[in-house]
Amino acid sequence: MRKSRILLAASVALASLACVSSQTRRAEPSLKTVFKDAFYVGAALNYQQASGKDPKAEAIIAQHFNTITPENLLKWGNVHPQPDKYNFKPADDYVALGKKHKQFIIGHTLVWHQQTPDWVFESQPGQPVTKDKLLKRMEEHIMTVAGRYKGQINGWDVVNEALNDDGTLRKSKWHQITGEEYLAKAFETARKADPKAELYYNDYNMWKPAKADGAVKLVKSLQAKGLKVDGIGMQGHYGLEHPSIQQIEESIVKFSALGKVMITELDIDVLPNPSNRQGADIDATFEFDQKYNIYTTGLPNEVQQKLTKRYAEIFALFHKHRDKISRVTFWGVTDADSWLNNWPIKGRTSYPLIFDRNYQPKPALQAIVQAVQKK
Template sequence: MIIKKTFTYAILTGVSLGFIQKSEPTLKDAFKQDFYVGAALNGRQISGQDPKATALIKQQFNTISPENLLKWGPVHPQPDTYNFKPADDYVKFGQDNKMFIVGHTLMWHQQTPKWVFEDAAGNPVSREVLLKRLEDHINTVVGRYKGKIGGWDVVNEAIDDQQGDLRKTKWLEILGEDFAAKAFEYAHKADPKAELYYNDYSLYRPEKRAGTIKLVKSLQAKGIKVAAIGMQGHYGLTKPSLEDIEASIVAFSKLGVKVNFTELDIDVLPNPSRRQGADIAETFGADEKYNVYTTGLPDSVQQKLTKRYADLFALFRKHRNVIDRITLWGVTDNDSWLNDWPIRGRTSYPLLFDRSYQPKPAMQAVLQTAKNKM
């Protein structure tokens, strides 16, 4: 099916506003009865260096996530140093535009400085020292935005890719198996009203699904409330299957938690990895056969992308009673991390808006799913 573009464009406050369609609502309006629709924001957008993207964000989305600026490394690079300016600007942007603001992320094995796990001599710290550092970090960061940030990805990617066991990380090695419980406890203490999430990729895989269920049940057994499981939607044009994604939605909802799709994008390029996910440690050297659309996306692939987004949003709407939020991992194709992963410098096309801030055919197809009766 070929979907024709019927969009019109306008100039607003001196900035080309990426998308206006007289007969179509915006994303946030189209799905306002179903779930939030949002995007991950980068530093340029937060600092006002990308005004076209800023206009698009304000127009289309009602929730935002920070791509990098609230991860441990950027916000707390040294033991006694916090870099709050970008995070403050991010939160203010969300408040000014009456958006649901997400914090990402408090505990992760990536982008956490080495000093967190080591003493002055470079040796591993004790459990007690690491717990104190974790508590101080969470109390400082979450406490600063208490009542402003509505939900936090407390623990990120703690389940192993292959077997569904706890991932072998410094957090597990030093703290033991209650590392996640401690992070959730500290976050709840710092802001008792904030929603607390577990977030991971490839959760459509049965092994990771089972591992995540085991982890969340262990937290619940300790009286810890997990508000939602974040399923990172780093998907391809055909994999994973809608059936596998749906199986995880249903399984997680049976835990009494909501399901968020937290990092949605569709990789249209050939992938040298045998995995489908987001393990940022797995990178490859440049190879032209994995960067095949340098001058634009062929119409045949554009149609596949359109269908994939339409099918996914139809699935999301089917389960809107348990889904609170859909967040795209970026605003336009130019912002996407997939331009540099798993190979740097690729020309990727994973989002709903192109490099000129204009909507793709997939955008109209997504909006159409909001009209379909269920």
């Protein structure tokens, strides 16, 4: 019954699209206005956008979004590339943009096994660092980065992707050297760096029951130690048909018992996948093959309709659980910006977002609005 109501709202939205012109779509109310009483709506920004060098993107960001996330510029390798070198200019510009538009500013991410320089884990090239030294480096990094933006960045993805899909802890270099200790230390230090900032755990494939259970176990264990974990980020890297609305919903409800729920990296992949694997493991890449790059001149109407329907269904679900969800963030502003143009195969033409390569709203935006307004 719950799924039927969601599908009905999406169908009503789709039916009304036929009589709406592209000019009318451009005049749609902003997403942040539509969802102002539900949750924040935002996007991940690249440096061109964060630094104000993409005015067309900034116009979309200002009109539609009341929260922003940095796609890459606050990851360790970008902001702290060498032991004695920090590169804060991109992050400073990003924070300034968020302040300019009075947005809820997210920091992403303090601790991750990817995009972290080798030197972090080594005492010298090829030699692993000791546990105490690694934890000290992590503490110094978090205190420096989160401390710099104290009172400016509103929430941090403290730890990113520490779990396997079966719910066990990933055997990353962090885990190999420190065991589970780095997890608690990261949240402890983040709170020390900025006591008022919200602190989150963030991961992909969180709709999978085993992984969701692992995340619950992890966050409960941290909270049991008296550590501040304000919520869980569910990366929304979805396909046209999978996961099911029910699978997404079950995890939203499960996580809501522990705190806030965020949909942190929303996009919908319309391209064929060379593997049955799902998720966002950036190491899972494949050689270019044209048969997996099938929409180079535009998205066929039939696929556009499927994408539109999928977004309508998903946002109907999010709106239904607006008492649990605090934020929904698209992973990019336009199709041209999406990481899916280069993952899992580099050089493809992807269409996963709600604004096209010409900065124009796609039918999905209208469907999202109507899926909520028609309920």
